Amino acid sequence: MSDCVFCKIIAGEIPSEKVYEDDEILMFHDINKSAPVHILCVPKIHIDSLNDLNLNHENIKYAARILEKIPEIAKSFGISGGYRVITNIGEDGGQSVKHLHFHVIGGRKLGYLG
Ligand code: 5GP
């Protein structure tokens, strides 16, 4: 997707502070942190949102890979004791970048949903 900011980050056209990368996924610091640790986890292929995944799709593996990796990354940032994983979906869900991403947020006491 040529106009997708996360595709541009994946392609290296926009710089990012990378946390983890492999063939399938990329994790980098959010540019506008809402907590001391705020990492974005994205598949390296363009998928609009979680709405576009199902078990018969090969692309479910990207989400699985991200969810499998998150605890390891949380540990490396010292937040294993408690953190939050969020994926916003669509306009009403507050999704501003239409490329599937999981926010990993921690490093402070989090409120019920904030
Ligand atoms: P959403 O609102 O779609 O769930 O989250 C998008 C996130 O992407 C926001 O938290 C925003 O700060 C982050 N973001 C948007 N553009 C950039 C960028 O160019 N670089 C980085 N590192 N984060 C970005």
Ligand code: ZN
């Ligand atoms: Zn994209």
